[in-house]
Amino acid sequence: MEEMDTPTTTSEDDFPAASVASPACRFCAAPLTISMVDLGMSPLCESVVLPEQLDAMEPFYPLHVRVCDRCLLVQLPEYVKPEEIFTEYAYFSGNSDSWVAHARRYADLMVARYGLGTDDLVVELASNDGYLLGHFVAQGIPVLGVEPAVNVAAVAVQRGVRTLNRFFGAGTARAIVEEHGHASLVPANNVLAHVPDINDFVEGIAILLGDGGVATLEFPHVMRLIADNQFDTIYHEHYSYLSLLTTERIFAAHGLELVDVEELPTHGGSLRIFARRVGSGREPVSPRVEALRDAERAAGLDGLDGYRGYGAQVQATKRELLDFLHGAQRDGRQVVGYGAPGKGNTLLNYCAIRADLLRYTVDRNRYKQGTYLPGTHIGVHDPAHLAETRPDYILILPWNLRDEIAEQLAYTREWGARLVVPIPRLEMFAP
Numbered sequence: 001m002e003e004m005d006t007p008t009t010t011s012e013d014d015f016p017a018a019s020v021a022s023p024a025c026r027f028c029a030a031p032l033t034i035s036m037v038d039l040g041m042s043p044l045c046e047s048v049v050l051p052e053q054l055d056a057m058e059p060f061y062p063l064h065v066r067v068c069d070r071c072l073l074v075q076l077p078e079y080v081k082p083e084e085i086f087t088e089y090a091y092f093s094g095n096s097d098s099w100v101a102h103a104r105r106y107a108d109l110m111v112a113r114y115g116l117g118t119d120d121l122v123v124e125l126a127s128n129d130g131y132l133l134g135h136f137v138a139q140g141i142p143v144l145g146v147e148p149a150v151n152v153a154a155v156a157v158q159r160g161v162r163t164l165n166r167f168f169g170a171g172t173a174r175a176i177v178e179e180h181g182h183a184s185l186v187p188a189n190n191v192l193a194h195v196p197d198i199n200d201f202v203e204g205i206a207i208l209l210g211d212g213g214v215a216t217l218e219f220p221h222v223m224r225l226i227a228d229n230q231f232d233t234i235y236h237e238h239y240s241y242l243s244l245l246t247t248e249r250i251f252a253a254h255g256l257e258l259v260d261v262e263e264l265p266t267h268g269g270s271l272r273i274f275a276r277r278v279g280s281g282r283e284p285v286s287p288r289v290e291a292l293r294d295a296e297r298a299a300g301l302d303g304l305d306g307y308r309g310y311g312a313q314v315q316a317t318k319r320e321l322l323d324f325l326h327g328a329q330r331d332g333r334q335v336v337g338y339g340a341p342g343k344g345n346t347l348l349n350y351c352a353i354r355a356d357l358l359r360y361t362v363d364r365n366r367y368k369q370g371t372y373l374p375g376t377h378i379g380v381h382d383p384a385h386l387a388e389t390r391p392d393y394i395l396i397l398p399w400n401l402r403d404e405i406a407e408q409l410a411y412t413r414e415w416g417a418r419l420v421v422p423i424p425r426l427e428m429f430a431p
Ligand SMILES: [Zn+2]
Pocket: 025, 026, 027, 028, 029, 030, 068, 069, 070, 071, 072, 073
């Protein structure tokens, strides 16, 4: 493992004390003594409560984010095993219009940039329902997906995308190389942040890549989590919150270097990194890498400074939202929600908002209609319910889609409804 940079020293008073027994950093194994933000106990954010389960017990787990003072990896301890979350997963990427378009652009871009053809192999990690790989299959490029969720992997196979139904790590990588050879391209989208054993996962990438191969990984950027106050993107299966600086350190420990980086608007602000084996360099390192390192240093992310005060900022956001909800209730105004995303469940549970403050929410996904949100038991209705009940305020839970949703809700002007977003700051506006 490489020599760590020593972050600027901090006095103990700058951060609230973490719990008595400190878990160990998943990258460098140092004890995690520094608390960045504690959102209390929360249920798994993608779970749903059926009407017949309303009187049953529900498991709650801590959402306490720490920052490692040795390597600066921001992380949640493994409160919940990935096997409990990812083996039967309700999320099908082919169901999201914006993801489908993103996947097509990505495939075209990679085929052009690396001149991929029938002699190459694309191995996607967390390949979901095979939607992305389908674009390579259509161009005659051999593919292999690795996907742990049984139900989504089955959909990929039906789609004609060769898929290995297991978790990825060094062991799986060795087995793939033995059977299929090295990969020319390894896409891994929204999975690096979701693996508890990040060393085993990145080591697997190093094994999978031949000397000419490149891996591209997308993950939410911790700089945006902090700067844009996106604390509701903290949930149990999101184990690591990555900066470029920390990611470089982790990859370097496994013989990989980052040769390019792009900032993407997905998930409120993501990074797409390009990694190769050190010294395999067919392409020079893009100046974008140093530019982003500079931006992170300017934000204080090369030391503990950039993480200071986040917990207090989150608490202030909670007070602001509760002030609004209590005020509306005192004035006899009806407030309801729009959407039932995972991030909404983090927000509502952290703020202890239940149906007395937020009457109900609506979602276009008909599988969620007629169910209740985990923990808060707020009912989920068809969006048509809005016109029937004419609420005064509509709180948009997927705030990252606010413009799109405001357009869909233009008809609520008819009764003078106001739209509200909670993040980055509470804001009210006309639809
Ligand atoms: Zn560490």
